[in-house]
Amino acid sequence: MVDAHQTFVIVGAGLAGAKAAETLRSEGFTGRVILIGDERDHPYERPPLSKGFLIGSAERDSVFVQQNGWYAEHDVELHLGQPVVHLDRVARTVRLGDGTTLQYDKLLLATGSEPRRLDIPGTDLVGVHHLRRLAHSERLKNVLTSLGRENGHLVIAGAGWIGLEVAAAARGYGAEVTVVEHGPTPLHGVLGPELGAVFTDLHTEHGVRFRFGTRLTEITGQDGMVLSVLTDDGEEHPAHDVLAAIGAAPRTALAETAGLTMAGREQGGGIAVDASLRTSDPDIFAAGDVANAEHPLLGTRLRVEHWANALNGGPAAARAMLGRPVSYDRLPYFFSDQYDLGMEYTGYAAPGMYDQVVARGDVGKRQFIAFWLSEGRVLAGMNVNVWDVTDPIQQLIRSGRQVDPEALSDPSVPLASFLD
Template identity: 55%
Template sequence: MSSEETFVIVGGGLAGAKIAEELRARDFPGHVVLFGAEEHLPYERPPLSKDYFAGSKRLLDFTVQRGDWYRDHRVELRLGTTITAIDPAAHTVTLPDGSSQHYDKLALATGSTPRTLPIPGADAAGVHVLRTVENSDALLAAIHGDTDHAGWLAIIGAGWIGMEIAANARGRGAGVVIVESAKQPLLGALGEEMGAVFADLHRAHGVDLRTNTSVREIVTHDGRATGILLGDGTTVPADAVLVAVGARPNIELARDAGLAVDDGVLVDASMATSDPDIVAVGDIAEAEHPVLKRHVRVEHWANALNQPATAAATMLGVAATYDRLPYFFTDQYDLGMEYVGLAPPDARVVTRGDVAGREFLAFWVDSDSRVRAGMNVNIWDAGDDIRALISAGSAVDEARLADSGVPLSDVAP
């Protein structure tokens, strides 16, 4: 590597900051430039619906590095700057003012954008999404205003963001109604049986959770949201509305530059795109996974944290493979959970422990009795064993898997 080389990072979140860290940790001597659309130093996003929204963390607590780190490690920060185009042939990225920045290697960490709803009232004041610290601040202000009395929050969508905000809004004294079109919350991630566990949890804490329910429009008065109109004609009043119906990966730059894309930016196990001088990480990366034997794209913190080490190695010409299993976690009320792996749609769920008491393990098992994903709920010493079962790819005895008296290392037929 030459000190004359320039490596550019597009994306000012956790993934982008971690690539900069890794490049310097691996003694890259050249110029590193990081472009971020937000004015803030790169920060982690999970706290926006967890600790930060709950009031137990400040932004500084989940800022990846302080400003002096970038100065001391010679990382040029270009915050408040959205890259508008990539020219792979010229090895340049285009800035909003039309100027360009040369790169020798380029890392894309552009993240995702919350989805909106094509319904009347969706653009009214008082309708919120959650992606930035300002979004979290605005939502909290909307349900509290200038008083100690918390108002009512209507949440459209019972995915992870919606459910975590609901739990923390209840913890702050707000009334919460969640409207979900599916049969259970978290249906796509956990399936019907485990989704019901979270439904029961929220209802036990006073959330008005309405499943199998559609939203016709967001009701407004003088341009401000005052509630939601449901498909059955019922109106639910609210002081604020959160639209939490998922996110779309920001792949436009990659697509317009001619990189191979599908649901995300297609990368191999080294995080390299179809252009050998460009890598992609985080929410946008649809990566070939050596354990799962297919391309996967996962919008979770763990990928943004861990994929950059592989991507930085690839940028430096060092052989590297990203083979960590997908992972995510959540804390809602008194329920703490970790999930690892990726369950196929037709997987069966096998549980061990006290499901009703919310202290159990759950395993997603395929038609060949292989564990494809696992979840520990309020049990904190099982993660490594669950990973080992998934990585082994061997059939298990499902009766032994369900038996808490049998060690997970001893569930083979």
């Protein structure tokens, strides 16, 4: 039974928002919980959109956070297919696209991010795609199936995680794939030159063609359809479809218009929150892709766009909304599956933060753990086709202990020994 003494509104019906609603109920909140999303689908998880669902190994129903009936059973009011167009912090109200006004006592902004657009001629042609929503993945899945059947060409702008995962999916369907990337290696900003080459070799072995150090300058078409792409080195590449995978931008317009404090671009942008995920307004919180939080362990601001941050950040924000003490210190974590390579990455090691990369295992066989170190302290670790090591890697990072790099690179030395 709902007691309407308080109303908590959640803007954004993705993973962070859905898990926040779930946590409010599991923590005993009996007030109104209103979950608002601008998509018509019930809340779902995004990793399958470029992984299992896209390649056909997972069914559509598997992507949803909860069974559809769960929301009614737990008295969570859903407003789907409705954008929030205005936030009034003085009146503590939000207005939906259909004119409905809802009052809140506490508000959670979990508005996520959106794909960055290519700013070049030809992006209005049929056959130019982005991948962020379930509908995008459904459409892209049909495109890849068709390209594979007809030996068609897919050009991907960007060799980040989404670009590489879609490249692997496209090759699985039999499509021809060219990846255009302005950096010298895939994932250069995340993994640096030391490990980016691993993914170059992986995809090249599976028939992907890379064009490094270049950018798309134009998408050409015929009869409104994609025909080819031009790059800034003067080359033309055949294309039947183009995927823009050049990153994502936090969806901050609602918060900015309402006057909430934003993080600077040099800090990753997004809504600035403290370690309890509270914004500059004490009654408003933010979680997931859109939140740029003070990290109590790492001593810096971070905006993390990965699944685990939404999974854990939504519940943390919900507890903070309830007045519980919260210090959100989860280490960044993400994973990827490409062909026969599976990997997990834990920690944070931005370019310039580390002075050494140590590999443990066989990099050539793509079965290893890589560690990013600064003055002998582990900042991040990536395990590739090596499993059940995330916990000790996290403990090693949290400990802040100096380690012997030579011993760390030796697979015969147990990881647990560095924690004794």
